[in-house]
Amino acid sequence: MQLTIAAANALAVRTLTRHRISERHARLVAEHLVDAAMCGHEFSSMARLLAIVEALQKRPPPAEIRVVHETANSALIDGGDNIGYAVSITAIDKAIEICGKSGVAIVGANNTWFSGRLAYYVERAARQGYVAMHTTNTTALVAPFGSIDRVMGTNPFAIAFPCEDDDPVIIDIGTSATSWGDVVLSAAKREAIPAGVAVDAGGRPTVDPNEALAGAFLPWGGRRGSGLSMVSQLLGILAGSPVVVDGIGNYGLFFMVMDPALLMPDGQFKSRVSEFRATVHATRPADGVSGVRIPGEGSLLKRRQAQAAGVIEVDDRVYSQILELSA
Amino acid sequence: MQLTIAAANALAVRTLTRHRISERHARLVAEHLVDAAMCGHEFSSMARLLAIVEALQKRPPPAEIRVVHETANSALIDGGDNIGYAVSITAIDKAIEICGKSGVAIVGANNTWFSGRLAYYVERAARQGYVAMHTTNTTALVAPFGSIDRVMGTNPFAIAFPCEDDDPVIIDIGTSATSWGDVVLSAAKREAIPAGVAVDAGGRPTVDPNEALAGAFLPWGGRRGSGLSMVSQLLGILAGSPVVVDGIGNYGLFFMVMDPALLMPDGQFKSRVSEFRATVHATRPADGVSGVRIPGEGSLLKRRQAQAAGVIEVDDRVYSQILELSA
Numbered sequence: 001m002q003l004t005i006a007a008a009n010a011l012a013v014r015t016l017t018r019h020r021i022s023e024r025h026a027r028l029v030a031e032h033l034v035d036a037a038m039c040g041h042e043f044s045s046m047a048r049l050l051a052i053v054e055a056l057q058k059r060p061p062p063a064e065i066r067v068v069h070e071t072a073n074s075a076l077i078d079g080g081d082n083i084g085y086a087v088s089i090t091a092i093d094k095a096i097e098i099c100g101k102s103g104v105a106i107v108g109a110n111n112t113w114f115s116g117r118l119a120y121y122v123e124r125a126a127r128q129g130y131v132a133m134h135t136t137n138t139t140a141l142v143a144p145f146g147s148i149d150r151v152m153g154t155n156p157f158a159i160a161f162p163c164e165d166d167d168p169v170i171i172d173i174g175t176s177a178t179s180w181g182d183v184v185l186s187a188a189k190r191e192a193i194p195a196g197v198a199v200d201a202g203g204r205p206t207v208d209p210n211e212a213l214a215g216a217f218l219p220w221g222g223r224r225g226s227g228l229s230m231v232s233q234l235l236g237i238l239a240g241s242p243v244v245v246d247g248i249g250n251y252g253l254f255f256m257v258m259d260p261a262l263l264m265p266d267g268q269f270k271s272r273v274s275e276f277r278a279t280v281h282a283t284r285p286a287d288g289v290s291g292v293r294i295p296g297e298g299s300l301l302k303r304r305q306a307q308a309a310g311v312i313e314v315d316d317r318v319y320s321q322i323l324e325l326s327a
Numbered sequence: 328m329q330l331t332i333a334a335a336n337a338l339a340v341r342t343l344t345r346h347r348i349s350e351r352h353a354r355l356v357a358e359h360l361v362d363a364a365m366c367g368h369e370f371s372s373m374a375r376l377l378a379i380v381e382a383l384q385k386r387p388p389p390a391e392i393r394v395v396h397e398t399a400n401s402a403l404i405d406g407g408d409n410i411g412y413a414v415s416i417t418a419i420d421k422a423i424e425i426c427g428k429s430g431v432a433i434v435g436a437n438n439t440w441f442s443g444r445l446a447y448y449v450e451r452a453a454r455q456g457y458v459a460m461h462t463t464n465t466t467a468l469v470a471p472f473g474s475i476d477r478v479m480g481t482n483p484f485a486i487a488f489p490c491e492d493d494d495p496v497i498i499d500i501g502t503s504a505t506s507w508g509d510v511v512l513s514a515a516k517r518e519a520i521p522a523g524v525a526v527d528a529g530g531r532p533t534v535d536p537n538e539a540l541a542g543a544f545l546p547w548g549g550r551r552g553s554g555l556s557m558v559s560q561l562l563g564i565l566a567g568s569p570v571v572v573d574g575i576g577n578y579g580l581f582f583m584v585m586d587p588a589l590l591m592p593d594g595q596f597k598s599r600v601s602e603f604r605a606t607v608h609a610t611r612p613a614d615g616v617s618g619v620r621i622p623g624e625g626s627l628l629k630r631r632q633a634q635a636a637g638v639i640e641v642d643d644r645v646y647s648q649i650l651e652l653s654a
Contacts, residue, residue: 233603
């Protein structure tokens with residue numbers, strides 16, 4: 001079914017406040033979820049409310065989000081077990097503020113959980129003219145390359161570059177062969193997961209989503225992807241997460257925001273990014289490819305179309321489940 | 328054949344100074360090449376002298392390496408068309424110096440070329456207790472995902488984390504499906520390259536190394552790997568490289584060095600990294616795997632063995648070619 005953007009926002013806010021999230025935080029989460037829907041990321045949008053509410057029901061009330069250590073170039077944030085969507089906005093805004101003064105900011109946040117699409121936060125900084133990098137470690141689900149035991153999260157990595165007269169260039173990738181959302185969705189639909197993305201608790205390859213959830217996901221990209229996952233894991237640990245994250249909580253969020261003027265004082269970086277984008281667009285596509293795209297462009301195009309239409313799509317069953325939770 | 332470490336060093340210095348590299352720079356390059364040999368990276372070691380000399384023969388004499396812009400957190404370095412091995416040492420040492428004062432450093436370097444293994448530079452900073460990230464763009468050889476035209480370099484990405492009582496954890500990955508070195512080596516040996524790593528000038532898949540060199544390499548890891556390659560490309564552009572790098576030269580080197588004390592003021596990060604390493608080591612290996620390793624561990628183990636033995640291996644034919652060039 002279709003919902004207007006305003007109705008989807010109101011429904012998300014109502015559902016979240018009904019489950020003890022503050023009005024202010026609920027608005028931040030709702031904006032993120034509706035934006036994900038506009039960008040075409042169905043599992044990161046309204047459907048995510050179901051997992052959020054389930055997690056909320058098991059948690060004590062959160063404390064305040066607090067900056068616990070700050071320098072001229074950095075800040076460390078205790079998320080107070082608040083939802084990551086709110087903690088990440090606090091963190092990226094703090095990073096933007098510090099970067100505005102000193103040119104570069106390193107910000108870590110911990111004691112928090114689900115934070116949605118990393119692209120959302122780095123885009124926020126890139127729209128201020130900054131280059132922003134962000135990673136997080138998450139619940140241990142992924143085995144290192146060569147291993148069958150889950151130690152690392154699905155550990156996404158994102159970076160955004162500001163662009164002249166256009167959307168930023170946004171790279172946002174997961175470092176696991178499959179995502180928690182996809183596997184949970186397959187379990188709910190009683191469908192198999194693709195071969196080669198997970199092992200069961202005994203380390204045997206499996207296509208059963210429930211066995212995968214009891215076992216381990218494999219890293220994306222073999223040895224190299226596993227190395228990248230370790231980068232996110234170690235930066236998450238630096239931000240204050242435990243070495244291995246059990247359950248939903250205690251994620252470590254790392255942000256680096258820098259002013260390109262540090263290295264390009266003439267202010268030309270944004271137009272160089274545009275030039276790079278145009279160069280990639282002008283390359284010859286491979287057979288069967290209609291045009292060569294920059295990562296993130298598809299999402300941003302969908303967002304513009306959804307904004308113009310003023311509506312988002314929500315799965316009928318997901319909608320009725322949300323209605324129940326919001327009542 | 329085997330060479331003592333001292334003899335290999337002396338041979339490299341003699342060969343380089345014979346081709347107009349200063350004694351000081353030649354020593355830096357030689358140390359790097361011999362270290363690569365000890366770490367088991369044959370193509371990055373003594374064999375690299377052949378490609379370096381070939382590139383040197385085509386270049387005018389370099390200018391000085393100069394810091395052209397500096398802030399409390401950053402430096403921009405004009406490499407003066409000096410070899411990247413020397414420029415990168417200047418850059419990482421500048422980053423370490425800045426980081427020692429302000430806790431974080433962003434350093435870019437341009438107008439330079441071959442710089443060897445990125446692991447070498449990030450390890451240098453990690454041994455001072457810092458987290459260091461480094462990427463570079465290089466000669467355009469790689470087509471973006473979905474494209475058949477070379478726009479990006481083989482664009483490596485490296486990061487190192489300091490570790491308590493042990494070697495740093497070092498992740499150093501290329502973002503192309505094959506490396507320039509491997510393809511050139513296959514061409515020299517008149518061997519085919521693996522399927523699926525390159526296309527010819529018309530965009531057709533090829534296993535002919537010479538056709539690949541005339542066409543384009545494919546990115547590693549499909550869409551995600553292509554995105555990572557773009558990250559290195561854009562950070563290289565930020566460091567001052569052209570949008571597309573033609574030929575050998577004008578690479579853009581990006582360095583970020585930070586003190587983990589920014590986010591972990593109690594100084595515990597190094598022991599957390601050790602804990603993570605021990606956790607990964609303790610996981611169950613997959614069938615057929617003897618033990619689960621952290622990236623970079625194999626290289627560091629080989630280095631210790633070579634240091635103890637005091638010798639490195641050099642291919643006989645490579646050795647005689649170097650001898651000719653050093654005469």
